[in-house]
Amino acid sequence: MNANESTLVIIKPDAIEQNLVCRIKSELESSKLAITSLGHIRFDLDLVQHFYQWPQICYPEAIEKYLCNGPLSVWLVEGQDAVCR
Numbered sequence: 854m855n856a857n858e859s860t861l862v863i864i865k866p867d868a869i870e871q872n873l874v875c876r877i878k879s880e881l882e883s884s885k886l887a888i889t890s891l892g893h894i895r896f897d898l899d900l901v902q903h904f905y906q907w908p909q910i911c912y913p914e915a916i917e918k919y920l921c922n923g924p925l926s927v928w929l930v931e932g933q934d935a936v937c938r
Contacts, residue, residue, distance in 0.1 A: 858935040863894070864926040866919060874926075886932035893924040 862881070864874060881888065901920055902910050910916055
């Protein structure tokens with residue numbers, strides 16, 4: 854498929870802790886994908902369960918500590934075959 858597509862990239866806390874944000878951005882750009890919008894989202898357990906389409910959340914305390922502790926950066930990325938990359 855050679856479609857121009859859009860996808861959402863969520864920068865999770867461990868990527869920030871490991872200083873990987875610049876590397877992720879560079880990888881996207883080298884794949885000829887463009888970050889067209891930046892924002893933040895704050896997850897709660899209900900949103901996590903809905904987003905990942907989990908029937909239930911195992912280890913809710915750990916998930917809440919990891920993903921719901923603060924806002925996460927989100928990028929809208931566009932380009933050829935953006936979804937399958």
